[in-house]
Every structure is written in C-alpha cells, then in structure tokens.
Amino acid sequence: MAKIIDGKAISAAIRQEISAEVEKIKQEKGVVPGLAVIIVGEDPASQVYVRNKKKDCDETGINSIVHALPENTTEEELLALVHKLNNDDSVHGIIVQLPLPKHLDSDLIINNIDVNKDVDAFHPYNVGKIMIGDYELLPCTPAGVMALLERSNIEVSGKNCVVIGRSNIVGKPQAMMLLHKNGTVTVCHSKTKNLDEICRSADILVVAIGRAKYVTGDMIKEGAVVIDVGMCRDENGKLCGDVDYESAEKKASYITPVPGGVGPMTRVMLLQNTLSAAKKKLK
Numbered sequence: 001m002a003k004i005i006d007g008k009a010i011s012a013a014i015r016q017e018i019s020a021e022v023e024k025i026k027q028e029k030g031v032v033p034g035l036a037v038i039i040v041g042e043d044p045a046s047q048v049y050v051r052n053k054k055k056d057c058d059e060t061g062i063n064s065i066v067h068a069l070p071e072n073t074t075e076e077e078l079l080a081l082v083h084k085l086n087n088d089d090s091v092h093g094i095i096v097q098l099p100l101p102k103h104l105d106s107d108l109i110i111n112n113i114d115v116n117k118d119v120d121a122f123h124p125y126n127v128g129k130i131m132i133g134d135y136e137l138l139p140c141t142p143a144g145v146m147a148l149l150e151r152s153n154i155e156v157s158g159k160n161c162v163v164i165g166r167s168n169i170v171g172k173p174q175a176m177m178l179l180h181k182n183g184t185v186t187v188c189h190s191k192t193k194n195l196d197e198i199c200r201s202a203d204i205l206v207v208a209i210g211r212a213k214y215v216t217g218d219m220i221k222e223g224a225v226v227i228d229v230g231m232c233r234d235e236n237g238k239l240c241g242d243v244d245y246e247s248a249e250k251k252a253s254y255i256t257p258v259p260g261g262v263g264p265m266t267r268v269m270l271l272q273n274t275l276s277a278a279k280k281k282l283k
C-alpha cells in the first residue's frame, strides 16, 4: 500500500511560510506583494479559479486586484491594461486567466506581460530560462510537483523519470525540472509506442494527460512514485485523476490523490511566485 503524498498538508505548510515572509516584507520594507488577475468574459470555470486566487491571496496577506473585463473587450483594451499593470509599482505579479475569448490572441497578450511580473511563467523568456535551468519564476503546476517530491524527501537524482504529457504548461517544463534535478527523463505523448512498457521503467511517474484513470496498476513498477496531475471526471461525474488510484496504490511506494495532491500545490505556487517577484523587485 502506497504512502499518500498529502498535497493539502504540504501546501498548507508552504502557505504559512509565505504568510510569514509577506508579513516580514510588510514590516521591514513597508511593501505589500501585489497580484493582478485579469479575467475576460463569463467562463464559469475561470471565475471559480479567479475567486480561489483572490481567496488564497487574502489568506496570505498578498494584495490581489481582480480586473474583470467584459466578453467584448478588444485586444487593444486588454493590452492597454497589461501595459498599465506592467508600469504599476504596487503590482508584482500579473496573470491573465486562460482561456481568453476566441477573438483575443493569448500568445500576444502573454508576450506583453513584463517578464519579471509573469507569475504564471508562460512568457517565452521565462520558458527559455527553464530550459537553461536559471529560473526565478516557474510554471505553477510542475513547480508544485517538484515541491511535493522535495518535501516528501524523494530523491530525483539518478532516477528513471517518466512524464506522460508534453503540454507547454505541464509536461515539457516538468521534464526539464526533473532533468535539472539529475533525473533520467523520458517524455511520452499520444504518439508514444509501448507506453505501458515505458511506464513500467519509471521510478518516478508523472502523469498529465487529461484522461480519467488512464494509467492502471499494471503499468506501474513495484515501488514507483506516482504523481497524478490530471483533473478529470469519472463515469459518475466525480473528480478523479489520470491514474486509476485503486490499482496504482497497490504497486506504488508513494502516490498523490486527486483531489488533494497536485491541485493545492498549483495554487500555492502562484503565491510563491508572487512573493519571489516582489522580493526580486526589492533587491
């Protein structure tokens, strides 16, 4: 039976550390770290994410400003707001909630965020920094996975790490971060042949594909560490991961649950990035 990597508990501990640092910066420098969140339109899932981000900021003492723009906002209007926030000294982090309505070019908008305020780390400059291994801002989900491994004392160096999924926001940066920690990394995707066999070679398996319970116990090596990034719905509409937890936990040494694994870590890493951006500005 695998040990559960408790993302809720680990993220709560990190939140406390962040709160303490935010308070220290307030006391010593008179500066309150600030996060600006831009949301365009009425997408219900995006609204929930934005509300959660605001709540997380409030709880840790970070000042959050939500800019809710109507669906028919033009690219010029959105760019004007991004540039205004780039120049606002009270704003240390900027995020644009994705997806944007179809008439807006997300790449163009992201590319206009000040790289030092890009707390989602989606700007090509920060993506490039991840490649080099010289980074301050990391994309929140893979950074959260690394923090889970580190705080569970799971060594990456020398391990066979398999990442399933190659998205720009999870799979690819995840692979680079594991490589920087001296893992031997294999990245799999929808065209990968012999996926089962490759999975069974993994000491550390990170799954980020978006397919409910796709990875089953027979694809997991005895004693492997299994990190499930997926956020899916099962046949009953219940939240589940990409890993079939029931069969996987019988083989794994450590496993993340869904919910309560990677999800809360993604949230806390946004706070961490905002704090890092504020600290960098103070230097």
Ligand code: NAP
Binding pocket: 141, 164, 165, 166, 167, 168, 169, 170, 171, 188, 189, 190, 191, 192, 195, 208, 209, 210, 211, 229, 230, 231, 232, 262, 263, 264, 266, 267
């Ligand atoms: P994405 O952009 O849709 O990418 C999915 C990746 O999985 C692609 O690279 C795709 O391969 C690969 N894939 C799909 N089916 C596959 C299969 N049968 N075998 C092997 N590879 C397969 O998704 P994403 O944004 O990375 O997100 C992945 C999952 O993580 C989703 O469930 C998402 O909701 C979840 N997520 C969770 C958090 C969190 O905080 N917990 C954060 C972000 C995302 P190709 O490239 O060949 O198409």
